[in-house]
Every structure is written in structure tokens, then in C-alpha cells.
Amino acid sequence: DTAVSQTPKYLVTQMGNDKSIKCEQNLGHDTMYWYKQDSKKFLKIMFSYNNKELIINETVPNRFSPKSPDKAHLNLHINSLELGDSAVYFCASSQGGRNTEAFFGQGTRLTVV
Amino acid sequence: DQQVKQNSPSLSVQEGRISILNCDYTNSMFDYFLWYKKYPAEGPTFLISISSIKDKNEDGRFTVFLNKSAKHLSLHIVPSQPGDSAVYFCAATRYNTDKLIFGTGTRLQVFP
Numbered sequence: 001d002t003a004v005s006q007t008p009k010y011l012v013t014q015m016g017n018d019k020s021i022k023c024e025q026n027l028g029h030d031t032m033y034w035y036k037q038d039s040k041k042f043l044k045i046m047f048s049y050n051n052k053e054l055i056i057n058e059t060v061p062n063r064f065s066p067k068s069p070d071k072a073h074l075n076l077h078i079n080s081l082e083l084g085d086s087a088v089y090f091c092a093s094s095q096g097g098r099n100t101e102a103f104f105g106q107g108t109r110l111t112v113v
Numbered sequence: 114d115q116q117v118k119q120n121s122p123s124l125s126v127q128e129g130r131i132s133i134l135n136c137d138y139t140n141s142m143f144d145y146f147l148w149y150k151k152y153p154a155e156g157p158t159f160l161i162s163i164s165s166i167k168d169k170n171e172d173g174r175f176t177v178f179l180n181k182s183a184k185h186l187s188l189h190i191v192p193s194q195p196g197d198s199a200v201y202f203c204a205a206t207r208y209n210t211d212k213l214i215f216g217t218g219t220r221l222q223v224f225p
Contacts, residue, residue: 004156031211033212040217041217041218042115042215042217043157043202043215043218044215045212045213045214048211048212050211056211056212058212090156090157092156094211101147101159101162102213103158103159104149104156104157104158105156106154106155106156107154107155107156
């Protein structure tokens with residue numbers, strides 16, 4: 001009974017391809033996020049959505065486009081993949097507002113070759 | 114510009130002893146701090162948090178201490194258990210924002 005689930009868990013693709021990562025949460029949270037953990041293990045926020053509205057966009061290239069069809073889902077679409085996009089991408093959700101801890105999915109390891 | 118720093122990439126502790134993980138931050142606007150624990154191939158899981166109006170918060174074997182003047186916090190685990198072996202991330206956030214700023218993590222290994 002996973003709280004935050006993302007698919008796929010692993011994704012290997014060639015440069016230039018377009019790919020999507022899906023995320024769903026069953027916690028009833030209002031806010032969802034995408035975080036990226038790079039090869040140096042830095043875990044950085046990319047986007048946050050609150051009730052399907054974009055709240056945070058941390059100067060991510062516009063090849064990355066989040067889509068939130070409803071507040072339980074936040075998908076990440078990446079166009080024209082580059083080698084530097086290889087990382088682990090984590091989806092998360094929280095009740096939103098001040099000082100609430102986020103619940104994370106298991107991560108999607110993206111490898112661009 | 115790394116606003117949250119964990120200067121020890123790894124820590125090794127014997128089972129039953131205390132583990133102390135440290136975290137420093139540079140942004141004085143941060144007012145809420147969290148610790149996350151991460152096992153391999155899993156997402157981070159929330160462990161414990163502390164508001165800037167407090168200097169200590171305790172939950173079972175886990176205690177977080179905050180020293181605002183030094184911009185330093187620490188996580189104490191006592192007694193340490195082998196199942197505590199994981200990577201621990203410190204995170205900070207500030208009022209009216211909805212994002213966590215993470216440190217780079219400390220890998221804790223608890224050996225028998």
C-alpha cells in the first residue's frame with residue numbers, strides 16, 4: 001500500500017529521446033514535488049505543485065515539463081534527453097504549507113547513453 | 114552555493130554506542146530543520162524535525178539539537194543499532210516557502 005509511487009524504477013534511454021516518469025500519491029496531500037539527486041548525491045528540488053498549480057520552478061531547463069492532471073498525480077516529461085540528465089529523480093508529496101515533512105517515492109534512476 | 118552542509122561523508126559506530134551526525138547551515142532565514150534517512154534504492158524517509166524556537170527535540174532513540182547562534186544542528190542516535198545503517202540527510206526550510214534544502218548526506222554504518 002505504497003504512499004508515493006513512481007514508475008519506472010529504472011530507465012535507460014539514448015540521447016535525444018523523450019521520456020516520462022509518472023508519480024502518484026494516495027496520502028491526500030495537496031503538494032507534490034520533483035527532486036533530482038545527481039552523481040554527487042546532491043538532492044535538489046526541481047518543481048513543486050499545489051493543487052495542480054505550479055508553485056516552484058528552480059531554474060530547470062524547459063526540456064523538463066511537469067504535468068499535474070489532478071492533485072494525486074505529478075508526472076515529469078523530459079524532452080531531448082542529454083547525458084547530464086542522468087540522475088535519480090524522486091517524487092514527493094506533503095500536506096503543504098509550513099513545516100510539514102515530505103514523503104518520498106522510491107526514485108527513478110535515469111541513465112542516458 | 115551549498116546552504117546546508119554535512120561535512121562528514123561517513124561515520125562508523127559500534128552497536129550500542131552513540132552516533133552523532135552533524136549539519137551546518139548558512140542561511141539565517143531557515144526556521145525549520147529535518148532529518149531524513151535513506152536506504153539504498155529507496156526514497157528518503159522522514160525521521161525527526163525541529164523548529165527554530167526550540168533547541169532540542171527527542172523521539173525515542175533519536176534526538177536533534179539546534180544551536181542557532183552557531184547555525185549548527187546534530188542528530189544523536191542512542192543506542193545505535195545495525196538497522197540504523199543508512200545515509201542521513203539534513204534538510205532546512207524557511208517560513209512561507211515549500212521547499213527543502215538538503216545537505217549532501219552522511220553514510221552511517223553501525224557494526225556489531
